[in-house]
Amino acid sequence: MHTRTRIGLSLAGAVACFVMLFSPAGQAGERTVNLRYAGTGVATSVDPNGDGVPVDVTDTVTQGTFGQSRLVITTEWMIHPRACPAGYDLPFKLVNLGLVVTMPDHSQLFGFSQEGWICANSTTGAYVGESYGIYNGGAGRFVGATGEWMTKFDGYNIDLPVSFRSIRGTVEGKVATP
Numbered sequence: 001m002h003t004r005t006r007i008g009l010s011l012a013g014a015v016a017c018f019v020m021l022f023s024p025a026g027q028a029g030e031r032t033v034n035l036r037y038a039g040t041g042v043a044t045s046v047d048p049n050g051d052g053v054p055v056d057v058t059d060t061v062t063q064g065t066f067g068q069s070r071l072v073i074t075t076e077w078m079i080h081p082r083a084c085p086a087g088y089d090l091p092f093k094l095v096n097l098g099l100v101v102t103m104p105d106h107s108q109l110f111g112f113s114q115e116g117w118i119c120a121n122s123t124t125g126a127y128v129g130e131s132y133g134i135y136n137g138g139a140g141r142f143v144g145a146t147g148e149w150m151t152k153f154d155g156y157n158i159d160l161p162v163s164f165r166s167i168r169g170t171v172e173g174k175v176a177t178p
Contacts, residue, residue: 051095053076
């Protein structure tokens with residue numbers, strides 16, 4: 001084999017590996033979503049939709065299906081009666097949730113929900129919760145994306161009563177892109 005041929009084959013192999021390594025995963029079709037996340041959140045006094053319930057903002061680092069990404073969530077919660085796990089005495093119902101997952105290539109996946117709950121311990125600040133929602137749209141490789149997700153999470157209100165908090169959790173679901 002000539003030196004030029006070997007160099008050409010090596011270069012072609014390197015280019016193929018580079019393309020596979022940096023191509024967006026799952027250009028089209030349905031994918032299972034599994035993520036782990038951790039971060040912080042804060043309550044605000046902002047009421048963007050005028051419903052009397054202020055919005056909370058949560059910012060997390062995420063690892064999983066999309067590699068390392070960033071998950072930012074806005075939520076509105078209200079006290080609402082429900083059964084809570086042992087050790088938690090303060091129940092909340094989700095009013096609205098919006099989320100954006102931002103990938104390393106700057107593609108974004110949008111999610112929404114009005115279904116979920118939190119139970120908090122009014123003494124320690126610990127909380128647990130779940131939320132269920134949909135993916136609907138995005139930017140980059142997630143334009144037109146659809147799907148559904150479920151998250152389980154826990155954390156601590158660190159600075160009671162200000163409501164600066166930690167959060168960590170998991171997301172499971174499916175997302176389809178056109």
